[in-house]
Amino acid sequence: MDTILSGVFALMDRLLPFAFAEPAFMKRALLALLLTAPAAAALGVPLVQHRMAFFSDAIGHSAFTGVALGVLLGVSPSWTMVAFGALVAVAITLVRGRTDLSPDTVIGVFFSTVVALGIAVISRQKGLTRNLQSFLYGDPLSVTDAELLWMAALFLLVSAYLAFLYNRILLLGIHEGFARTKGVRVRAVEISFSLVVALVVTAAIRSVGILLVTALLVIPAATARNVARGAASALWISAGVAVLSGIGGIVASWYLDTATGATVVLVAAACFAVTALVGAAVPRR
Amino acid sequence: MIGCEHHHTLEIRNLTVRKGGVEILSGVDADIRCGEVTALVGPNGAGKTTLLLAILGQVPYTGEIRFCRAAEHGQGAPRIGYVPQHLPLDPNAPITVLDFFALSAQRRPVFLGASRKTRESARESLERAGVGHLLRRPLGRLSGGELQRVLFALALRDAPDILLLDEPVSGVDVAGEELFCDFLSQVQRNSRFSLLLVSHDLSVVTRHADRVICLNRRLVCRGATTEVLTPENLAAMYGADAHLFRHAHADGHGHLHDEGGK
Numbered sequence: 001m002d003t004i005l006s007g008v009f010a011l012m013d014r015l016l017p018f019a020f021a022e023p024a025f026m027k028r029a030l031l032a033l034l035l036t037a038p039a040a041a042a043l044g045v046p047l048v049q050h051r052m053a054f055f056s057d058a059i060g061h062s063a064f065t066g067v068a069l070g071v072l073l074g075v076s077p078s079w080t081m082v083a084f085g086a087l088v089a090v091a092i093t094l095v096r097g098r099t100d101l102s103p104d105t106v107i108g109v110f111f112s113t114v115v116a117l118g119i120a121v122i123s124r125q126k127g128l129t130r131n132l133q134s135f136l137y138g139d140p141l142s143v144t145d146a147e148l149l150w151m152a153a154l155f156l157l158v159s160a161y162l163a164f165l166y167n168r169i170l171l172l173g174i175h176e177g178f179a180r181t182k183g184v185r186v187r188a189v190e191i192s193f194s195l196v197v198a199l200v201v202t203a204a205i206r207s208v209g210i211l212l213v214t215a216l217l218v219i220p221a222a223t224a225r226n227v228a229r230g231a232a233s234a235l236w237i238s239a240g241v242a243v244l245s246g247i248g249g250i251v252a253s254w255y256l257d258t259a260t261g262a263t264v265v266l267v268a269a270a271c272f273a274v275t276a277l278v279g280a281a282v283p284r285r
Numbered sequence: 286m287i288g289c290e291h292h293h294t295l296e297i298r299n300l301t302v303r304k305g306g307v308e309i310l311s312g313v314d315a316d317i318r319c320g321e322v323t324a325l326v327g328p329n330g331a332g333k334t335t336l337l338l339a340i341l342g343q344v345p346y347t348g349e350i351r352f353c354r355a356a357e358h359g360q361g362a363p364r365i366g367y368v369p370q371h372l373p374l375d376p377n378a379p380i381t382v383l384d385f386f387a388l389s390a391q392r393r394p395v396f397l398g399a400s401r402k403t404r405e406s407a408r409e410s411l412e413r414a415g416v417g418h419l420l421r422r423p424l425g426r427l428s429g430g431e432l433q434r435v436l437f438a439l440a441l442r443d444a445p446d447i448l449l450l451d452e453p454v455s456g457v458d459v460a461g462e463e464l465f466c467d468f469l470s471q472v473q474r475n476s477r478f479s480l481l482l483v484s485h486d487l488s489v490v491t492r493h494a495d496r497v498i499c500l501n502r503r504l505v506c507r508g509a510t511t512e513v514l515t516p517e518n519l520a521a522m523y524g525a526d527a528h529l530f531r532h533a534h535a536d537g538h539g540h541l542h543d544e545g546g547k
Binding site: 164166180181232236 | 365366369373377378379387395397
């Protein structure tokens with residue numbers, strides 16, 4: 001494990017002979033973003049199509065509680081956050097499929113419940129707020145090697161998942177009944193998709209924080225919508241924007257001395273603004 | 286090979302669908318005949334879409350739905366094509382008509398591009414529907430008429446035994462509607478499949494349907510179009526406002542709604 005990482009770091013020293021890439025924590029931050037941001041952005045394309053931005057925000061905020069529970073139970077908060085996020089994602093999806101309430105209402109109920117639970121737990125534990133800070137705002141500079149390996153595994157998982165199910169997810173987003181007639185197993189696709197989103201959201205929280213994590217899924221996908229002409233270009237533009245903002249954000253934050261996660265999101269937002277202008281200037285049919 | 290003509294493609298017996306303790310459909314019997322256009326008419330809330338969903342196996346029901354497969358389509362489960370009533374389109378969605386065809390035609394994820402086979406079959410189906418030029422257009426920016434032709438082309442690509450059309454001419458202008466209906470009867474004459482059409486539009490029904498099933502939570506009547514669409518039956522189906530439909534009959538272009546049906 002360590003040898004893989006040190007090999008990667010050596011390679012990065014070769015490829016990136018710049019001051020910002022010298023410290024090991026910067027290399028870890030860069031790797032963390034290059035692994036999670038494109039995965040989040042690729043999932044973001046169907047996420048936006050399914051109008052699930054609020055869902056990913058709810059999962060992001062469930063991390064609050066996940067972290068608090070980890071500290072309470074004496075387990076590493078990074079992992080309880082993942083487990084709790086996955087749990088909330090599946091719970092929301094199951095309830096949504098069994099009620100006539102609109103999806104945003106269901107998500108709203110879960111969202112506030114988990115945040116309230118998190119705050120209740122935190123308020124009992126003195127000294128937890130400091131621990132929470134890095135999750136709230138994100139801190140890619142403190143990513144551990146174990147977390148990096150998890151992010152790499154997740155990157156592969158998301159790639160395989162999308163290669164296998166992307167068509168069915170998009171078809172479902174167009175029309176559920178129609179998708180069913182084409183053999184899409186709706187519930188299985190919904191649950192697996194929400195689960196994968198939850199895993200990626202909780203991994204990306206390490207980089208950009210609870211408050212901004214939805215941005216990593218939504219902004220690149222929205223940027224792609226401004227200019228993409230088809231389903232293929234949409235996904236690649238979205239992933240490309242994620243890579244660009246990951247690298248651009250890290251470099252900019254190094255020189256501007258700003259919070260890394262926030263800077264990454266600002267670069268992505270700049271990409272959105274530019275493509276919105278381009279999209280408005282070039283009429284599409 | 287068994288001749289298609291005197292064959293039922295679909296036999297529905299004593300079909301009952303309940304949702305939340307309410308019977309949406311009770312004891313419906315109906316046959317869809319091979320090679321014919323059957324229209325399903327009835328007021329809003331009559332259970333027309335529910336019947337389609339039951340045929341598609343998407344709602345639980347009691348009773349029986351038996352399929353008889355067209356002999357020329359070989360063995361196996363019957364293929365059911367379905368054109369939904371509303372495809373809520375997102376004008377911004379980065380999905381072209383070709384992507385839409387690829388989504389249900391190929392294993393390869395669309396972000397790796399459409400396969401040659403997909404492209405060719407999509408182009409062929411679209412050209413048969415007279416809309417070959419739409420292949421690369423964004424799905425969300427099609428007009429109502431264009432979209433319906435695309436949906437129809439997609440449904441036909443898979444050579445269905447039965448094609449279910451839910452309100453195929455709602456939200457389309459008159460010219461588009463005429464074109465669509467002409468196209469419909471053209472294809473119907475050429476290929477051997479049965480068509481079940483949900484429609485509010487009596488003029489469409491009288492011009493294109495061979496047979497009619499009138500529904501209002503239960504079977505009101507069924508039979509040949511000319512015999513069934515009588516003022517008495519329409520009154521039974523839609524309630525007391527039968528004069529609306531005499532009017533509809535007179536100008537041949539009335540739209541049926543549920544004014545009297547509640």
